[in-house]
Amino acid sequence: MERLRKHIEEITPLSDEEFEHIKTFFTLRKVRKHQYLIQEGDAVGYEYVVLGGIFKLFYLDGEGKEYIVQFARVNWWMCDYNAYFFKGKATLNAVCMEEGEVLCLTLQGREKLSADYHKMEHFFRVKLTNGYAALQRRITSLLSSTPQERYREFSELYPNLIQEIPKKYIAEYLGVSRETLSRLYSNGK
Amino acid sequence: MERLRKHIEEITPLSDEEFEHIKTFFTLRKVRKHQYLIQEGDAVGYEYVVLGGIFKLFYLDGEGKEYIVQFARVNWWMCDYNAYFFKGKATLNAVCMEEGEVLCLTLQGREKLSADYHKMEHFFRVKLTNGYAALQRRITSLLSSTPQERYREFSELYPNLIQEIPKKYIAEYLGVSRETLSRLYSNGK
């Protein structure tokens, strides 16, 4: 929980009292490799803050192919936000790739925290701001960059991830087949 | 300005007094066709709420090809948020496609409103929430759907836009060439 406090305080300071109350909205959950946090078709009860481990958020098409919308590591938030915010069924899946821990927050929890604490509303707004800007960049990249460029951008943005996860998942994130990705950095870069 | 009030009050009610103060942060600007609101390389001083007209937000690559990140019509917000929030130079451009009006808000204005009015912080959070969910969906679509499917999704989401703007811009939004888009709905569906 101390890590959560630090995370929030990167954006807004909290008194001990406030944090004591705020933290009651979060529940800790240990997650093992291959475990699902979100499963398509189900209701999405929680969003997750990653405390440790590596997770992927992905869409599964009719033929069983995966498309990775997002990776998540420590201090990243992760959810199928369309299903979560609008109380629908998930179309995305979230799975643990490397054992770790997450904090779970319900939508009521988020809204209650936001309503009761201007600070927390501010915190969520800033997080969304950053997230929105990042997604805008990702869309620009998907539209305008070649697979080579996207691979380079990715490796600059997440240099450590490249080492730690199978490359086929990076291919699924970049939107190319694993064979193509493999050829990209064998055939002259 | 009455339209702005309605727009905000879709999310949170305001007293006359509050609105009188809030509206002083916005400045009205009439925009003619082909006019730029954001130009790559420049600092991004404002974000824009569209009151009328049609706008496009796009990236221009080295060869002069356009990639449309977003269209914007009434009540849509529009900005190069990476440059705006992080005070960098714009990499995107925003241009008027159909004459209209926008309200301009500076980053200081946004932050001041958010700090002074919990309500406004809430308003911005909710808008960002919706926007984030929409971008997450767009990314999923860009990764997993064929151009045909993306075209169908687009026409379901924005049935009116299809009629009102040249199809080549829709191609730039979907990430295909205009020729390919043209063949999509002539050749069987």
Next chain:
DNA sequence: CGCGCGATTGAGTAATTTCAAATCTAGTGG
């Protein structure tokens, strides 16, 4: 009438995908 812009069509080209097979690697149990 003719210009200009957008849309369409055709043909050839380039890039990526798909399918299949071979290779490599890390972890397991003997």
Next chain:
DNA sequence: CCACTAGATTTGAAATTACTCAATCGCGCG
């Protein structure tokens, strides 16, 4: 320590798809 296996990566070749380039068509407007 070695052999074995499952998963990941690489490689090759064929098929598919979208792109580019060029020409034509259609329409609104001066």
